[in-house]
Amino acid sequence: MPEDQRKSERFDLPFIVKFRPAYGSTTYALGLTKNLSSRGIGLESRNFDFVLHEDLELELKLPKSDASAFLTGDVVWKYHVGSTSFAGIRFKIKNEDRHNEIMAKIASYANVPLESILYNRTGHPGKKRKSPGRARPGTPAKTTKKPGPASAELQAPDRPSLKRAKKKTPEKKTAKPPAKKVSKKSREPGFIKKYNKDRTSCRVSFLLHSEAAPDARNITIVGDFNNWDPAASPMKRLKNGDFKIILSLPSGREYRFKYLINGSRWENDWCADKYVPNSFGSDDSVVVV
Numbered sequence: 001m002p003e004d005q006r007k008s009e010r011f012d013l014p015f016i017v018k019f020r021p022a023y024g025s026t027t028y029a030l031g032l033t034k035n036l037s038s039r040g041i042g043l044e045s046r047n048f049d050f051v052l053h054e055d056l057e058l059e060l061k062l063p064k065s066d067a068s069a070f071l072t073g074d075v076v077w078k079y080h081v082g083s084t085s086f087a088g089i090r091f092k093i094k095n096e097d098r099h100n101e102i103m104a105k106i107a108s109y110a111n112v113p114l115e116s117i118l119y120n121r122t123g124h125p126g127k128k129r130k131s132p133g134r135a136r137p138g139t140p141a142k143t144t145k146k147p148g149p150a151s152a153e154l155q156a157p158d159r160p161s162l163k164r165a166k167k168k169t170p171e172k173k174t175a176k177p178p179a180k181k182v183s184k185k186s187r188e189p190g191f192i193k194k195y196n197k198d199r200t201s202c203r204v205s206f207l208l209h210s211e212a213a214p215d216a217r218n219i220t221i222v223g224d225f226n227n228w229d230p231a232a233s234p235m236k237r238l239k240n241g242d243f244k245i246i247l248s249l250p251s252g253r254e255y256r257f258k259y260l261i262n263g264s265r266w267e268n269d270w271c272a273d274k275y276v277p278n279s280f281g282s283d284d285s286v287v288v289v
Contacts, residue, residue: 010037011117013110014211015060016270017043022055022072028283030270032212033060038103038118040073040090046271050078050087058089062109063214066265069102191273191287195251202251202289208269210241213261219243223257223284230260249289256284 013036018028031045041058052075060069073089080086093099100118107117192205206221213219219235225247226232235243249255256276259267268275272285 009116010035011110011112013106013112014209015062015106016212016267017041017061018059019043019045019056021051022057027275027277028059030268030272030275032270034086036106036117038091038099040076040088043087043089045085045087047083047273048085050075050085052076052078055092056089060106062106067105067109069106071102191269191271193289195289199251201248203246203248204287204289205244205246206235206269206287208235208243208259208267210243212270213243213259213267214241216243216261218262220260220263221245221247221257222260224255225249225257230263235259249287251289254286254288256286258284 013033015033015036017031017033019031020028029045029048031043031048034042034044036042055072055074058071058073060071061067062069071091073091076088076090078085078087091099103117104114106112107114192207194203194205195201196203208219210216218237220230221233221235222228222230233245233247235245237243243259254273256278257269259269261267266282268283269285269287273288274286275283276286278284
């Protein structure tokens, strides 16, 4: 996967993805893309155990629309951080032209130049404009690579002697602000559950990331806990664009729910406790308390 990523230009595009193993499973899991290229995606998911070399069916939900892009791919790397799983998915391309059409669709909705998302140093069919231009100066490019490291090595003894003296210590001080990265974790969609002392009820904090609904003007949470009333539980928009609501729910139950965006589009919570099919041919999110 790392080699593949070097060959294809990557973009940090957060798409919500429904996915499932191509063989044997009928239920979908939900995840979020960490990056995307014409050759594959980096995928993050909660409570899902990726299997190396397993084929997956992927449905990428395109932003600001109800449209989706359908792809298949196999798991080429994976790792875990707590209950969160990360995996690299390499697309399985049977028809290059059809795959380019899907990439063009993704590029259009994501406002990414088509040539950029299709460009591949290996000579991808969609790069005929760039590959001939780079083929000829390819040898000079190699010569620039050779003196490049050499010149860097020459400069290295001078610069570190200056930077190590004073500039690297301030960098350690500036390393304190990255503690703000903790705030990013709080912005990830998901639940925070706080039970009362006798555990008869639970205050559940629902958070929908702004990247999951970038065009949202208003969002309500609708489910079993409010008799599926679209007007009963409007979510509060935070300064960073996320939407949040805290509900007190009787414990010992499972509640189906969905997010209603702008009064017209339904969305699931990508890290719900589980998902169950509904009578409309899609899935509902479930929170267990």
